[in-house]
Amino acid sequence: MTDLAIARLLSALEGGLPGDLERAVDDAGLSPDAAASARRVAATCAAAARSRLLVDTLYDTATDLAGIADPDQVLAAIAQRTRAVTGADMAYVSLNDHATGETYICQSDGVRTREYATIRMPLGTGVLGKAATGMAVVSTSDYVDDPTIVHLDPIDAIVRLEGVKSILGVPMNVQGRIQGALLIADRRQVDYPAETREIVDAIARQAAVAIDHSARLAHVTAALEELGAREDAGRARMGAMQSLLDFDRRLVEAVGARDQAGIVGLLSAVYDARVDVLSPDDDPGDPILRAAITSAVSSGLPFPVSTPGGQATICAAQVGGSHHGTVVVHTAIPVAERDALEHAAVHLGLAALIDRIEADAEQRSQYELLDDCISGRAEPGAALRARMTRHGVDPRKPLMMLAIRTSLPDALPVVRRALRAPALVAEHGGHLCALAQTAEPCARRVWAALAPADPDAQVGSSRVHGNLGDIPRAHRSADTALASLRLLGGEVLDGDTIGSLGALLEAEQAGSLPRGVRAPALPLVDYDAGHGTDLVRTAWAVLEFGPQLPAAAAALFIHPNTLRQRMHRIATLLGEGWQAGAGRLDLHLALRALMMERSRG
Structure with a gap:
């Protein structure tokens, strides 16, 4: 592969354009497996780029709101950014004219015809x-021929002239006031996914705030002129309006600084009351408050409620149709004074959406790094050390690999807290994997953190010896320990202490298991396959428990007499000395390897 071909391939991977990637793959002469890997890397880069673009869009729009001067410029920027982040052919903003019962496009990007x-x-x-x-949100993948749409012939003619096929429209509203809609459109048939709807909805909410903000600004200007003759009253009203404008600006700054506590503090100062934020999973306890939260979520408006502690006003923080929390202000707020509460709820929802997008991107990045380390695709060197350092893990310090089996749905944060050390944590191979920067045994601590909610949790571990090239072996060792726990029972096991069986199983995972390891047990395997019996498990239990036949029978859930009958059959297949002869160790290892393989499957 030439340097030019490599440069084109790297450029195509970063750019994410399918045509460029396929040409670069062909020029580089990659094998089918390498080409598939290149396409996966390109898809990952594209997904990360979309996440970064959405976060940047929300931050940039928030910055515009903080220093708004020309409402038309802000709406034009919203249309441009909506189109950029969704990849649509065009985007546009409409405003409602309630006097005529019409709506009209005021700003657009990508539209060709006047x-x-x-x-x-x-x-x-x-x-x-x-x-x-x-x-509601409205979409169509074939506008002109869609029978669910109320068509107007002049409008259909304009749509045909523009060549539009697909349209997605999201309402813009603040405190129940419908101001218009934010839309994207394509000149091809598109079924817009939920991710696109959420993005457009998030930007539409910011657009609605921008329109409301500009209307309030115009109102302040008019009020200043009107109240010039009534100086004392004018000053008081002007101060109140300017305070609301300053409140909006500070909310935007708090979102940019990722400061939820700052938003809560601002709201508490406005209403001179305690403010709580309940997560969607929190149970408020009081059935009246629980019902009020349901009403606030369904209506999207602030809602008064009587709590055991007195009067309160609540508002749901929602973005993209998702409920991110509920704001509870512990005082009764008149309808005319609820703007600050609704604006704060919108900004809390936006902050939660940005946090979720960045957390998803971070978790995806950790999974990719762990997968590269475990598979051995990532060569030990400066590049790998730099990737680990970006996630807070110092590769020069001792590392511990954990393989964790748990049924706990939200186990990731529990594991992170229990490790008490910088770590990469992600789901891998059907279980959780953690690569922790620590020299101390931490498997028992992780199990103890999971056990209250999941008593059946199990943790296998192994130290990383030497350089980062030992990570694949450490993972195999931890995975072998986890498989052994599943087979033999237990909570925590260090894979480095399993011994000769562990070495054999690690060699098997690495694809270098010596031939003949299972050979001593093959007569039993063949007999089971032909007769529907389970002599392999029977022989394994007998060798595991030694002369204690009642214990072996209990482990197999059979009567001791039945066990003796099976042992007689095993002796006819393997010979009378199978329990104590010279080949006992080889047979025991073969049986353990077979049982471990079953436990993994």
Whole structure:
């Protein structure tokens, strides 16, 4: 492969364009497996780029809100960024004219014809008019031929002229006031996925805040002129309005700083009351409050409620149709003064969405790094050390590999807290894997953290010896320990202490198991296959428990007499000295290897 071909391949992987990637793969002459790996890397880069672009879009729009001067410029930027982050052919913002019952496109990006860019249509018609009513998100993959849409012939003609096939529209509203809609459109048939709907919904909420913000700014300006003659009253009202504007600005700054406590503090200062934020999983205890939260989530509006502690007002923090929490202000707030509460809830939802996007990207990055280390694809060297350092793990210090089996749904944060050390933690191979920067045994501590919620949790471990090239072996050793726990029972096992069986099983995982290891047990394997019996398990139990036949029978859930009958059959297949002869160790190892293999499967 030439340097030029390598450079083109790397550029295509980073750029993520399918056509460029396929040409670069062909030029590089990659094998089918290498080409498939290149496509997976390109897909990963593209997903990470989309996540970064969404976070940047929300931050950039928030910055515009903080220093808004020209509302039209902000709406134009929203249309441009919506198109960029979704990859749609066009994006546009409409505003409602309630006096005429119509909605009209005020800003657009990617629209080719003037007729489309200046569409004005009745509310409830088409995708645009239907979304602008605020009832729901509206989408179609074939606009002109969609029978569920209320069509107008002049509008259909404009749509045909623009060449539009697919449209997705999301309402823009603040405190129940429908201001218009944010839409994307494509000149091809597209079934918009939930991820795209969530992105457009998140940006639409910011657009709604921008419109409301600019209206309040205009109102402040008019109020200053109107109240010039009534100086004392004017000062008081001006101060209140300017305080609301400053509140909006500080909310945006708090979102940018990822400061949820700052948002709560701002809201508490506005209403001079205690403010709590309940997560969607929190049970408020009080059935009245629980019912009020349900109503607030379904309506999307602030909701008054009487709690055991007195009057309160609540508002759900929602973005993209997802409930991210509930804001509880412990005081009764008049309807006219609930703007600050709703704005704070919107910003808390946006902050939660940004946190989730970044957490997903971080977890995906950790999985890829762990997978590269475990599989041996990542060569030990400066590049691998730099990747580990970016995740807070110092590869120069001792490392411990853990393989964890647990049924706990949210085990990742539990494991991280229990490790008390920088670590890479991700699901891998049907169980959790952790590569922790620690020299002390930590498997028992991790099990103790999981056990209260999952008593059947099990943890296998192994130290990483020498350099990072030992990580694949350490993972095999920890995985072997976990398989042994599943077979023999127990909670925690160090794979480095299993001994000769562990070495054989690690060699098997590495693809270098010597031939003939299972040979002593093959007569039993063949007999079981032909007769539907389980002599392999029977022989294993007898050798595990030694002369204690009742214990072996109990482990097999059979009567001791039945066990003796099976032992007689085994003796006819292996010879009378199978329990104590010279080949006993070889047979025992073969049986253990077979049983361990079953436990993994």
